[in-house]
Amino acid sequence: MNYPKGIKTEKNINSSNIKYDNRGMGLENDINITNQYYIEKKKAYIYKKPTPIQVTKIDYRNNSMVIKEGYFKEPSTTDYNGLYDGKYIDFEAKETNSKTSFPLSNIHKHQILHIKNIVDNGGIGFLIVRFNKMNKNYLLLGEDLIDFLVKNKRKSIPVDYFEKKGFLILDSYMPRIDYLKVIDDILGGSEDGKEKEEK
Amino acid sequence: MNYPKGIKTEKNINSSNIKYDNRGMGLENDINITNQYYIEKKKAYIYKKPTPIQVTKIDYRNNSMVIKEGYFKEPSTTDYNGLYDGKYIDFEAKETNSKTSFPLSNIHKHQILHIKNIVDNGGIGFLIVRFNKMNKNYLLLGEDLIDFLVKNKRKSIPVDYFEKKGFLILDSYMPRIDYLKVIDDILGGSEDGKEKEEK
Numbered sequence: 001m002n003y004p005k006g007i008k009t010e011k012n013i014n015s016s017n018i019k020y021d022n023r024g025m026g027l028e029n030d031i032n033i034t035n036q037y038y039i040e041k042k043k044a045y046i047y048k049k050p051t052p053i054q055v056t057k058i059d060y061r062n063n064s065m066v067i068k069e070g071y072f073k074e075p076s077t078t079d080y081n082g083l084y085d086g087k088y089i090d091f092e093a094k095e096t097n098s099k100t101s102f103p104l105s106n107i108h109k110h111q112i113l114h115i116k117n118i119v120d121n122g123g124i125g126f127l128i129v130r131f132n133k134m135n136k137n138y139l140l141l142g143e144d145l146i147d148f149l150v151k152n153k154r155k156s157i158p159v160d161y162f163e164k165k166g167f168l169i170l171d172s173y174m175p176r177i178d179y180l181k182v183i184d185d186i187l188g189g190s191e192d193g194k195e196k197e198e199k
Numbered sequence: 200m201n202y203p204k205g206i207k208t209e210k211n212i213n214s215s216n217i218k219y220d221n222r223g224m225g226l227e228n229d230i231n232i233t234n235q236y237y238i239e240k241k242k243a244y245i246y247k248k249p250t251p252i253q254v255t256k257i258d259y260r261n262n263s264m265v266i267k268e269g270y271f272k273e274p275s276t277t278d279y280n281g282l283y284d285g286k287y288i289d290f291e292a293k294e295t296n297s298k299t300s301f302p303l304s305n306i307h308k309h310q311i312l313h314i315k316n317i318v319d320n321g322g323i324g325f326l327i328v329r330f331n332k333m334n335k336n337y338l339l340l341g342e343d344l345i346d347f348l349v350k351n352k353r354k355s356i357p358v359d360y361f362e363k364k365g366f367l368i369l370d371s372y373m374p375r376i377d378y379l380k381v382i383d384d385i386l387g388g389s390e391d392g393k394e395k396e397e398k
Contacts, residue, residue: 045320047276050251053266067252070266077246081280086321088287121244122285 027095027130027137027177031080034175038084044180046082046089051075076110078125084180088123090115091179095130101156102129104149112149115142128169128179129162138166139182226294226329226336226376230279233374237283243379245281245288250274275309277324283379287322289314290338290378294329300355301328303348311348314341327368327378328361337365338381 038044057069078092092115094106107127118125125142140157144165148157167182237243256268277291291314293305306326317324324341339356343364347356366381 039316042319045316045322049276050249050272052249053252053254053269055252055269065271067266067269067271070252070254070269072264072266073249077248083287083317083320083322086287088282088285088322117238117244118282120241121282123244123282123287 026132027093027128028079030176031093031128031179034177034179035080035082037175038180044082044084044089046080046084048080049077074108074110076108077114078111084124084183088118089183090118090123090125091128093128093130095132097132098156099131099133099159101158102131102162103156105155112145116146119143119146124183128177129166131159131162134159137169137171137177138162139169139179140166141186225331226292226327227278229375230292230327230378233376233378234279234281236374237379243281243283243288245279245283247279248276273307273309275307276313277310283323283382287317288382289317289322289324290327292327292329294331296331297355298330298332298358300353300357301330301361302355304354311344315345318342318345323382327376328365330358330361333358336368336370336376337361338368338378339365340385 032048035044035046035048038046052073052075053070054073055067055070057067059066059068078090080093081088081090083089092107092111094102096102096106115125115127119142127140127142127145128137129140130137140162145157148161148165167186169177169179169182172178231247234243234245234247237245251272251274252269253272254266254269256266258265258267277289279292280287280289282288291306291310293301295301295305314324314326318341326339326341326344327336328339329336339361344356347360347364366385368376368378368381371377
């Protein structure tokens with residue numbers, strides 16, 4: 001029998017510390033702080049969606065309800081969405097420790113369909129991928145993600161695809177990860193948004 | 200001690216049957232079917248957000264995770280959002296059995312702030328309220344909701360405010376509750392969207 005280190009029972013934890021998939025808290029934290037900055041500066045209103053949970057058992061007591069059994073569901077949408085300058089923004093943020101590629105196992109099928117729906121309906125959908133070992137964050141537009149998936153059978157997206165098609169998000173102090181700067185560059189750049197001014 | 204009828208223990212239920220607030224399943228169901236119709240007809244992509252849950256205890260076994268304790272959190276955003284013709288759509292749907300007014304206890308403070316943020320950032324935010332006894336569904340724009348709250352200290356919005364400022368959503372077979380028709384009328388109507396062609 002294979003009992004991995006994951007065997008622990010009834011551990012009390014704060015939900016903000018839960019790492020239930022390979023989404024990195026470092027990037028997520030940076031994005032949350034960045035979004036808060038955008039809200040305070042009235043630049044944009046972008047927020048995190050709740051984590052989808054399947055509730056299977058509830059304890060009713062004193063007119064209150066306590067969930068006694070539930071499961072983390074496979075997400076059918078992305079982590080973040082909102083509004084920037086009247087435009088619909090929607091993205092998923094992921095970290096990887098790989099030096100060579102971004103494993104597609106990080107994104108669920110429904111999330112890819114969601115991003116496709118966003119793009120097809122006139123929204124701005126993208127991935128933010130942090131390559132931890134190189135300390136680089138890339139923004140990859142939904143169009144380019146879908147295009148890769150259509151044209152490739154690979155189980156990961158090589159770093160050079162991010163270098164070629166993605167947009168590097170430069171580090172800064174405030175906001176930490178200024179991805180809307182990249183969106184500005186894309187929208188203000190070439191008509192199809194594929195060319196980068198910074199390159 | 201006041202033990203209401205809510206005392207039940209460890210009841211197994213399907214999450215789709217959970218009624219944990221006064222949100223009506225009838226209206227919600229109609230909206231879900233309508234949104235599905237919009238997606239199939241490629242008219243819009245509008246979806247339901249997950250219910251926010253605070254997870255406080257997890258059981259780790261065989262590398263899987265079972266939530267053993269959690270609570271329904273007060274929602275900080277609305278139930279639905281998405282894209283229609285490139286525009287950001289965001290709304291909350293509520294039913295009431297009152298014949299005279301819509302009780303504001305149905306909407307949380309954070310949800311109102313959310314709707315204000317949507318409007319301030321160029322999105323289309325609104326409420327859909329079903330008055331069950333009159334079998335009428337109204338769409339009330341976020342602007343008009345906020346305006347009412349700023350000008351009134353009341354704990355409910357009278358029906359006549361919906362009749363005056365809201366937009367009646369006519370019943371139909373497919374889609375069941377064609378709220379985007381109302382959005383079309385508003386956008387195609389007067390510049391400030393306050394006048395109704397159907398009246």
